[in-house]
Amino acid sequence: xxxxxxxxxxxxxxxxxxxxxxxxxxxxxxxxxxxxxxxxxxxxxxxxxxxxxxxxxxxxxxxxxxxxxxxxxxxxxxxxxxxxxxxxxxxxxxxxxxxxxxxxxxxxxxxxxxxxxxxxxxxxxxxxxxxxxxxxxxxxxxxxxxxxxxxxxxxxxxxxxxxxxxxxxxxxxxxxxxxxxxxxxxxxxxxxxxxxxxxxxxxxxxxxxxxxxxxxxxxxxxxxxxxxxxxxxxxxxxxxxxxxxxxxxxxxxxxxxxxxxxxxxxxx
Amino acid sequence: xxxxxxxxxxxxxxxxxxxxxxxxxxxxxxxxxxxxxxxxxxxxxxxxxxxxxxxxxxxxxxxxxxxxxxxxxxxxxxxxxxxxxxxxxxxxxxxxxxxxxxxxxxxxxxxxxxxxxxxxxxxxxxxxxxxxxxxxxxxxxxxxxxxxxxxxxxxxxxxxxxxxxxxxxxxxxxxxxxxxxxxxxxxxxxxxxxxxxxxxxxxxxxxxxxxxxxxxxxxxxxxxxxxxxxxxxxxxxxxxxxxxxxxxxxxxxxxxxxxxxxxxxxxx
Numbered sequence: 001x002x003x004x005x006x007x008x009x010x011x012x013x014x015x016x017x018x019x020x021x022x023x024x025x026x027x028x029x030x031x032x033x034x035x036x037x038x039x040x041x042x043x044x045x046x047x048x049x050x051x052x053x054x055x056x057x058x059x060x061x062x063x064x065x066x067x068x069x070x071x072x073x074x075x076x077x078x079x080x081x082x083x084x085x086x087x088x089x090x091x092x093x094x095x096x097x098x099x100x101x102x103x104x105x106x107x108x109x110x111x112x113x114x115x116x117x118x119x120x121x122x123x124x125x126x127x128x129x130x131x132x133x134x135x136x137x138x139x140x141x142x143x144x145x146x147x148x149x150x151x152x153x154x155x156x157x158x159x160x161x162x163x164x165x166x167x168x169x170x171x172x173x174x175x176x177x178x179x180x181x182x183x184x185x186x187x188x189x190x191x192x193x194x195x196x197x198x199x200x201x202x203x204x205x206x207x208x209x210x211x212x213x214x215x216x217x218x219x220x221x222x223x224x225x226x227x228x229x230x231x232x233x234x235x236x237x238x239x240x241x242x243x244x245x246x247x248x249x250x251x252x253x254x255x256x257x258x259x260x261x262x263x264x265x266x267x268x
Numbered sequence: 269x270x271x272x273x274x275x276x277x278x279x280x281x282x283x284x285x286x287x288x289x290x291x292x293x294x295x296x297x298x299x300x301x302x303x304x305x306x307x308x309x310x311x312x313x314x315x316x317x318x319x320x321x322x323x324x325x326x327x328x329x330x331x332x333x334x335x336x337x338x339x340x341x342x343x344x345x346x347x348x349x350x351x352x353x354x355x356x357x358x359x360x361x362x363x364x365x366x367x368x369x370x371x372x373x374x375x376x377x378x379x380x381x382x383x384x385x386x387x388x389x390x391x392x393x394x395x396x397x398x399x400x401x402x403x404x405x406x407x408x409x410x411x412x413x414x415x416x417x418x419x420x421x422x423x424x425x426x427x428x429x430x431x432x433x434x435x436x437x438x439x440x441x442x443x444x445x446x447x448x449x450x451x452x453x454x455x456x457x458x459x460x461x462x463x464x465x466x467x468x469x470x471x472x473x474x475x476x477x478x479x480x481x482x483x484x485x486x487x488x489x490x491x492x493x494x495x496x497x498x499x500x501x502x503x504x505x506x507x508x509x510x511x512x513x514x515x516x517x518x519x520x521x522x523x524x525x526x527x528x529x530x531x532x533x534x535x536x
Contacts, residue, residue, distance in 0.1 A: 022368075062364055062371035068379045069344070072337050093364050095388065096330055097415045097481075100290075103330035111336045120363065120388045122410060124417020142390060147365045149392020152439060157427040164421070164432065171420060213365075 002136050003115035004180055006087040011230045014268060015055035017260050018089065020237025021078065022060045025067065027242055029249050039074040044081055046241055049250035053257045057082050058089040058235050079112050088115045095120030095127050102130035109134050116140060118184055121168050125175065135178045138204060143168045146186025146209025166196065173201050182206055187215030187234060194223050205232040211239025217263050225267040236260065270404050271383035272448055274355040279498045282536060283323035285528050286357065288505025289346065290328045293335065295510055297517050307342040312349055314509055317518035321525045324355040326503050347380050356383045363388030363395050370398035377402050384408060386452055389436050393443060403446045406472060411436045414454025414477030434464065441469050450474055455483025455502060462491050473500040479507025485531050493535040504528065
């Protein structure tokens, strides 16, 4: 199945929650530390418990890189363990000059085999096009992020009266000839979401920030349902994967995911 | 020696060229492929030949990540091989929400032991502060990059009449209370360099783009020397490390580096 089709197939099933595997060796249940690769054991259990109810899995590279080569190995094994039909996101936030971006794209898509990646647009079109050349993959451009610092640059007003994040969305639409681009739009910005959703056109929307960061799932889903758009993926990391801390942690995660899915069903 | 002191000590010696170890297994001399880790053997020879003449070494993460775990291992070994008194740059272009940035910082500074890092400012101050907390390290913020795509966002005009990259420089100055911040300013933008150099205050300036990308070393050095500023580091990657392609490749690299240094001596 092509990467984009995996995502659309999840949406068709009413699945819109992406499980964020921000797996931190200092936060996983203590009994897992007995294993050779505790982070992989944690991910395996979470995937096993949630695979029928999750729209996608997102791996935040920061958490794996911080453990060095062992962390990268846990990431590789996790990727292989995720069922082939479920969409995966490399939350790597890359973006560099052309020949370097081509190398990052090779790492994410060819070495690890992810279905999609998150990208920093700051350096412009030619820093992103080496990713876009992977036409079968999905590319999420950072537009408006979920953190308070989004006010520093993303929400600056341009001389054309638009905000920088609106210009990012406009250019992303211009670049979307293969209909495989998306944006990252923080779930903490529900007012901006309501005001800008009409400009999203065919873009996939990845919304982080629900849970630990305070974004409201109900708000988000309501806004998309009012527009009759189903092109969205809400990422939830900490609030899901650390729902439990004892030996029943993966069941606790699954139960929480089902609760989130039920909130979504109410609106769609 | 503290990271910042390594850099200042290089400047005191009149050294301003950073050797960019964008080491690509497809471009290194073929005879090295006989080794178990050809990229590390290449880096070792380049470092051995250039260590007395280089101000710093910059490792572009893209080139190492593209080779997966083997590439990361070559990066680790290279870092350990660089003499302790020479400044190192993790050209990783990271930037994420706080808890993720903290993980990236841990990877770059604690796991690999780099002296500095390059950072994407788009997500704002709270995406950078987990790096800044490493007060002994130097943090280079992307202001104006060397690629044509810098026109897409970095050169957009804001409602306050300034360009986005100028706002990045302004905020970086505001954040520079530990006098350990820098900016990345592409050497291909010599007009903008001349027009903005007075706004750089105490910031270290990392200038990529000389050589393969077409920036002129003479131009850059002239502009800094007119301002009596020595706070700059010119990165040269491909034009240096691939100066030769046979068994004398490392001597060719050293000779080229000495040529570049002589251009700098003429002006300073």
